[in-house]
Amino acid sequence: MNREKTVFLFPGAGVPPAGKELNLFLRHKEHFTSYFEKISSLTGINCAACLIEDRLQELGDLGNQFFTYAFSCALADLCKNRMIKPLWCCGYSMGIYTAYYVSGLYEYKCGISLIENAYKACIKSSSGKKGGLAAVVGLNYEHLKKIITKENFQSIYPALLLNNECFVFSGLQNELAAFMTLCSENGAYKVSLLPADLPYHHPVFLKDASERIREYLLTMDLKTPCLPVLSNISCRFIQSVEQAADDISSHLSNCIDWIKITGFLQKQKITCAIECGPGISITQNSRFIDLSTRYINIKNIKNRLTI
Incomplete structure (x- = not known):
């Protein structure tokens, strides 16, 4: 695929499944299992079992975040293994954690710890x-x-x-x-x-959470992104560790304007956006705005990309 015209978009947690998640998992079981096993070993949450046994609704708020992160990271890496190289990437809401993993800012397991710490910070901040x-x-x-x-x-x-x-x-x-x-x-x-226990993106209740997670990010082993990330807040490209830390921490307590992100895709003349993750929420929301970009998601990825 033309790298200059392709981007990766990552959904947030708790999106409705599209009915194809298990099929994709089973087609690439060994690949996906390695991502889910890391979640299980670090958190004790068995996302793979919930997917196989049709029990995703039992995961809860944090479990849903882990599932979406694991599934999205696995699918993005699968695409990259097939030599599909995006020009840049962007995360919708909690999809930001996958975006920064794919950018090379941190290792996969570090993203798991970041999600858990952000969740705890939100709980503490919301009092x-x-x-x-x-x-x-x-x-x-x-x-x-x-x-x-x-x-x-x-x-x-x-x-x-x-x-x-x-x-x-x-x-x-x-x-x-x-x-x-x-x-x-x-x-x-x-x-x-929506299936969320906390007032995410709230500028008052989660202001302290943003400050706490900013401090936590300073303790992480972060590397300069090798792939630009489009901020879901400022709609500007993030290309340094400092910018990334600011973006990740501030997104917890800021409104996400996906209308602006979709408009940016049109302005950049992006021809293909791959929704790397469960569900088809990004495709559904964007089709009312963007008619020029071709969206590939879990429902059509097998036919269009033979994945």
């Missing part, structure tokens, strides 16, 4: 608050902001801007429940709570 994430489909952003302002929802902030009619908000569970009800009453096509 026991019952938070979460709510997705709203079918209302525009200005309409949603008016609902938040009118009802004076103090805890609700935008977390993920996916496309022009799909947004994710972070906040306390009680306010999110009321917000979702109002969105439905105002004509939203779909509202749902």
